[in-house]
Amino acid sequence: QVQSTSLFVNTSQKMWTYKISKQGTIRCQYNQMRDITPQYIVYNRTFLHNEQRRSIILQGEFHVRHRNLMDVYAIDLGSRLIGTETLLYMAKNASCGVVMIHPTGNGVTYYELRVRNAYIDTVPDRHCGRHFRRVAGSGIFTYRPDCKNMTIPRK
Secondary structure (H helix, E strand, O other): OOOOOOHHHOOOOOEEEEOOOOOOEEEEEEEEEEEEEEEEEEEEEEEEOOEEEEEEEEEEEEOOOOOEEEEEHHHHHHEEEEEEEEEEEEEOOOOEEEEEEOOOOOOOOOEEEEEEEOOOOOOOOOOHHHHHHHHOOOOOOOOOOHHHOOOOOOO
């Protein structure tokens, strides 16, 4: 059954990247919705890169025909298309989901297990974990409990 990306991202909670299938220097990454319509979502993506806090503004455009697809544009970069996200699996209560990310250009496709903030302190729904393992293998934890403290905006 096709999952609805707009349903999955429509939350005022932080959406944490719990696990990722590629090596990298990013951790403590979350998306935070700013605005949503039936056509698109505008959100902040905040993360630590080499222990420096960064935040970028993204816009996701929902596909009409393929409800599990979303084109992602970087508003800071003149609304440049940076990739397409496909929601492969979503827990029944939308607590977590598995997303396939296909970067624009010749970037390598990778996977993320994303978890809503209300559920981040418990083990994600086992079906989410199982689905992630099936498509991505073991993956790398990008979330740790100390992430919650580290991403508080500096005064």
